[in-house]
Amino acid sequence: MIEIEGVSRRFGDTLAVDDVSLRVEAGTVTALVGASGSGKSTLLRMINRLIEPSAGTVRIDGRDAASVPGEALRRGIGYVIQGYGLFPHWTVSRNVATVPALLGWDRARIARRVDELLRLFDLDPDVYAAKLPHELSGGQQQRVGVARALAAEPKLLLMDEPFGALDPLIRAKAQDDLVALQRRLGITVVLVTHDMEEAIRLGHRIGVMERGRLLQYAPPAELLARPAPGYVERLMGGADRPFQLLSLLTVADARDDGPADVGADVAPVPETLDLRDALGLLLWRGVDSLPVVAADGAPRGRLTLSAVLRRAGRPA
Amino acid sequence: MSRSGETLRVAGTRAVRRASPAAIAGRLCAAALLLLLVLAPRLFAPAFRLLAEDGAPAIYDQGSLLQLTLDHVALVAGSTAASAIVAVVLGVLVTRPSGRDFLPLSRTLVNVGQVFPPVAVLAVAVPLVGFGLEPTLIALVLYGLLPIFENTVAGLDGVPAAVMDAARGMGLDPRRRFLSVELPLAMPLILAGIRLSAVINIGTATIGSTVAAKGLGEVILAGLGTGNTAFILQGGIIVGLLAVLVYDALGLLEARLAARAGRA
Amino acid sequence: MTASGAAAGRVPRARFPGFDRVGVVPAALAALALALPLVTFKPNRIAAGRGVAFWAALPPAAAAAGGLLLLLIGLAACLRVAPASRLGLALVALAALAGLVGLAPGAVALPGMPYARVSFAAGFWTLLLAFGIMAADGSARLALRPGPRVLLLGAVLLALAGLFASGWWNGLSILKEYAAHRDGFWAEAVTHGGLAFGSLFAALLVGLPLGVACARMPRLRGAALPALNVIQTIPSIAMYGLMMVPLGLLAGAVPFLGALGIRGIGAAPAGLALFLYALLPVVANTAVGLDGVPRDAVEAARGMGMGGARRLRAVELPLAAPVILTGVRIVLVQNIGLVTVAALIGGGGFGTFVFQGTSQAAIDLVLLGAVPTVVLAFTAAVLLDAAAEAAGRTPA
Ligand SMILES: Nc1ncnc2c1ncn2[C@@H]1O[C@H](COP(=O)(O)OP(=O)(O)O)[C@@H](O)[C@H]1O
Ligand SMILES: [Mg+2]
Secondary structure, eight states, rough: EEEEEEEEEEEEEEEEEEEEEEEEOTOOOOEEOOOOTSSSHHHHHHHHTTSOOOHOOOOOOEEGGSSSOOHHHHHHHEEEETTTOOTTOHHHHHTTTTTHTTTTTTTHHHHHHHHHHHHHOOOOHHHTTTGGGGGGGGGHHHHHHHHHHOOOOOOEEESSSSTTTTTTHHHHHHHHHHHHHHHHTOOOOEEEEEEEEHHHHHHHHEEEEETEEEEEEOOOHHHHSSTTHHHHHHHHHTTTHHHHHHTTTHHHHHOOOSSSSSSTTTEEEETTTTHHHHHHHHHHHSSSEEEEEEEEOOOEEEEEEEEEHHHHOOOO | OOOOOGGGTTTTTOOOOOHHHHHHHHHHHHHHHHEEEEOOOOGGGHHHHTSSOTSSSSSSOSSSHHHHHHHHHHHHHHHHHHHHHHHHHHHHHSSTTTTGGGGHHHHHHHHHTTSSSSHHHHHHHHHHHHSSHHHHHHHHHHHHHHHHHHHHHOOOOOOOOOHHHHHHTTTTOOOHHIIIIIIIHHHHHHHHHHHHHHHHHHHHHHHHHHGGSTTTTHHHHHHHHTTTHHHHHHHHHHHHHHHHHHHHHHHOOOOOOHTTTTOO | OOOOHHHHHSSSOSSSSOOOTTTTHHHHHHHHHHHHHEEESSSTTTTTEEEEHHHHHOHHHHHHHHHHHHHHHHHHHTTTOOOOHHHHHHHHHHHHHHHHHHHHHHHOOOOOOOEEEEEEHHHHHHHHHHHHHHHHHHHHHHHOOOHHHHHHHHHHHHHHHHHHHHHHTSSHHHHHHHTHHHHHHHHHHHHHHHHHHHHHHHHHHHHHHHHHHHOOOOOHHHHHHHHHHHHHSHHHHHHHHHHHHHHHHHHHOOOOHHHTOSSSSSHHHHHHHHHHHHHHHHHHHHHHHHHHHHHHHHHHHHHHHHHHHHHHIIHHHHHHHHHOOOOOOOHHHHHHHHHHGGGGGGGSSSSHHHHHHTTTOOHHHHHHHHHHHHHHHHHHHHHHHHHHHHHHOOOO
């Protein structure tokens, strides 16, 4: 758990972060969104004290971050940045081993951990362990960057626009991987992005920043439903708001037990599919309802177009 | 002499990366020729005799060519090493946060330093320290500073910001960040500076013979003094080969380091 | 980036300008210089010299006023003054130094000593260095645009010319050497300039087309650039020596060429060597400059129906101009310095005085050759830097 209380940071005459307070629950993903220069990175970097706050306190698991020596603190927190910052003169495995080596793990343990991580990130150790970063594709470099950040098994992962340099197809895959990874490891993630869609897709809670201030800090659904007047409202007010809203729900949230009004040959939708994609299927097939199935293939009633549309409107 | 740090900014001249068989053969031939010219100059007497005015000696006879070559190399190696130490330390200092203020000024000074011809520095040093080794050493060390300093700064500055940010973010302390990240990444460029310095110094040391420093310039000067073209050619070929081979050898080393630094 | 930035932000603005660490360098040098001998006094040209301190080398009033002024300006360098004031004060100090040192011969040498020589000593050079650094620092921080930079240089050169024309320095040894070598000086100046600029001109004639060809033909480039690089590596004396041999043989075999002044010694081998040295920067920078021309611009020109030659002239070369001009700057500064060595093979130029001075142990004669070389190289560097910058700025 991270508690940020009244934190500010000044650079000369600019107030990069202005009296921000927020709480990140353990095991959740928090996305910080805002235009470039709004202070997201500065706020993130005050968590691992790459930047010292001018005022306010940051507590991690109840402990004042300022009471721990900066380097020791950072060795216990994963950190991923936009350019990945892989050491170009070190092999993939040495890059991944950076923090464990700093922490003085023994060789065998480091080797085991590196091997495990590379496999976890779909990088065959026999092929990739000895490669230099410039021999990898962008997506592979990104994965090595995340693997390196997780090497010493941190409970907290800070990510500053980690997908910013990826092209859209690879980015979507990397986002999905992150979601799966976070669920599996149960780690706490704070992620900076300037892409609201990414924030909605990844964040359990979203913090919207503008000119150093945290304007609203809420779960995505609430942000969409009740954006704070002014900047956030304008930011969320795009024509695609209904679709964003739907993307937060799954088929399971909208199904009912009635019979699907289609022939038996129509493929059913899985109940874990998000409603945005489900709406796409309904429209594409030109039907008013589709049968729903559970992961194991058991029938789960139906999904109707009207049930989906009802959830796409402004919530009461 | 010459070509001070300037060559550095000639665009697109980089260390040779992979040696073709022809290049390797060329290098071996050049090295063999240099060795023979220095160790067994008599072998070339028939060729040089064509150039010597009748009666004049065809092969340099006023001292041992081997000794002169060794003196020359020692002078260049010593001065380049001294320049390298001073310039790298200075380059590191002005790229630390506490020394950053000095960076623009030191850049300007390095630029201005390049307009001083080494001949002039040599000649002006003579009244200060007398004839012989000292003025040459002063000129060589001062001259050697420029390219090495410039490249050290460029190399350290060129370490990608994301890499330094990641290093800090993972908890590397300043000493580790410098020794295991910045310095190795800057090393190919630093070495390129040292290479340039060494080559400039080989030339300046040759001119050092005009102020009585021991070195291969003596052979050429003896030729110029007595109008003996054979000496001039002999000295010129030896110094030229030495410079080209040193430049080349350091270039290979640099290319290897660059490949290791993941910048190939 | 660190907490200090925030701390600095909170400190109330003091009325007194803050302390400037970089300025300490010139200030310390200036303070040190005042303790060193300002000039050397010699009863005659070849006698041993005796250093004379700043205070003793000048009339008491001038020493007191001048010393105070220089110290105050040095002190100002340590404060956070605006870059323009920093540069202005440094120029005032340099002017004051030039004025003061002109008083030294009158104060040090007695009227009845016609052969006495008063030359610059360590104190003078250190003061020059100190305020030169201060001026460089000021202009670096001021980040002047090309135009004003060239104007400033012109003003400084004019002031120098005025100083010499006024005769204020005539009592100083370097100007006595000038008086003794007046005719030779200007002849060597012409030779020096002719060799440096002539070889540049020839290198441009050959190098520009070769550079364009290299940009178009990778194989040619792969052969030409390494070869030119090897040429650059050969030390200048060796290069001059190597050029003497073929030219000597040629002149011997073809008397007509000999009659044209092409001989094994003299300006011809020097010019040839300089030309060869000059090729690499011209060719490499032309090729790389052309590489850097945005593809879109070339495609657009092609799309509008421009032919190859026209495209090169109207689009590619103007866009590559900054890089090419940087190459020209390299060549010119390099060649101006290299010409000094040509004197060894009878090529003439300012190096003649340098080598004569060395053999006569006459430092002022060395300076008579060295100072104009440095001034010339510096001028060339500033002008061409400005040109390259202006070419990169203005829409071509
Ligand atoms: N090290 C620094 N020095 C001075 N100003 C900075 C520094 N880092 C950030 N800033 C300023 O603080 C503001 C917020 O920057 P940042 O946190 O990087 O924004 P974001 O990550 O949202 O784009 C910007 O105005 C930026 O210019
Ligand atoms: Mg940012």
